[in-house]
Amino acid sequence: MATQHQLDPELVHKERHAAPPPMYRVVLLNDDFTPMEFVIDVLQQFFGLGLEQATIVMLKVHNEGRGICGIYPRDIAATKVSQVSQYAHQHQHPLQCIMEVNE
Numbered sequence: 001m002a003t004q005h006q007l008d009p010e011l012v013h014k015e016r017h018a019a020p021p022p023m024y025r026v027v028l029l030n031d032d033f034t035p036m037e038f039v040i041d042v043l044q045q046f047f048g049l050g051l052e053q054a055t056i057v058m059l060k061v062h063n064e065g066r067g068i069c070g071i072y073p074r075d076i077a078a079t080k081v082s083q084v085s086q087y088a089h090q091h092q093h094p095l096q097c098i099m100e101v102n103e
């Protein structure tokens with residue numbers, strides 16, 4: 001069913017020309033203390049990666065300082081960041097997870 005604003009020509013014009021909402025990269029940061037196995041577990045549990053891809057991403061973070069876990073709409077990215085941060089804190093690891101706009 002059409003909502004009221006879909007019948008308003010000015011709003012239809014604005015919506016057609018509007019940029020889509022930005023997506024956000026969820027990024028893991030390296031540290032010297034979090035075990036490699038824990039990071040692989042995080043990538044499998046929260047980002048749906050298989051063991052092989054999770055290992056590749058973990059090693060990228062380990063060697064380059066950071067790595068992208070996935071790219072999501074803002075609310076989903078924010079949920080992933082808080083889930084990972086809480087999980088790491090629960091296990092007393094200093095693992096840092098951040099989000100940044102993907103433009």
Ligand code: TYC
Nearest residue numbers: 028029030031034036061062
């Ligand atoms: N550098 C950690 C180690 O040597 C492993 C690690 C990888 C930590 C990725 C954090 O996001 C990270 N145990």
